[in-house]
Amino acid sequence: MPADPAQLPFFVYGTLRTGGRNHAAHLDGLCAAVRPAVLPGAALYEGPGFPYAVPDPGRSVVGELVTVFPAGYPSVLAGLDRLEDCRPDGSGEYVRLRRAVRTADGEHDAWVYLAGPRTAARLRSGPAPVESGDWTRR
Template identity: 45%
Template sequence: MTTAEPYLPFFVYGTLRPGQRYYQRFLRGRTVSERPALLRGALLYDGPGYPYAIAGDGTITGTLIEVAPADHAELLAALDALEDYLGPGHPRNVYDRLVRDVLVEGRPVRSWTYLAAPGPARELLAGGTPIPGGDWLSRPERPAPPVPRTP
């Protein structure tokens, strides 16, 4: 992250959406608006307890989150750490933080959006599990793994 990042709202599509675990930890009580939004030109894939968005011919359902300007820089740094984003083009990025237009009530709004970095995106395309419909909250629930029994 550079020192002078633009103030933009965040498009969130997984565990940062309202009611989800990382929303509670990072965003609850710090938002000034939360609006339903769509990201076109992207596909959603299931991950180990969280989703990945990659460029593709689809639409992802999410939420556009606006935070108070006074909280923006601190929250941007915290979300970069959560998303394993080390900076533009860094080879160890899990996600890249990019400026993308999302649709809110049919109108484009520029936002920060985390998409899978090139390495994870290639792996997802080769063998990942797409989330039909592009909505993390409506994905089929996976059964819990069996609990090992001790003799």
């Protein structure tokens, strides 16, 4: 459990998952815990080499719940916001929102990077979401 309750764990579902290229660059060695998790109420869409999660009440996304060591949390949060082009005004490629995710031991609040409004609208008008909801099984 983080020392600061504002230091929510992160739900990661694409290249930030264990073994992914961005996990190695942004999370490797900084995780206190990594557990399988599911984000209900979202669909997974394929982007150019990385995925997007988009709100969708009938679907779910498979990923991991990542708890970062408290000492490294501020730099990890800033680094992930930069990676995901997450801007305070919501105009970036992604938005970071607090969402409930499920693990084997129950429900947990986590930060989730969802497609920003313009990106989500574009994705919904294009090809169907990844059926499995799992980036590693697309």
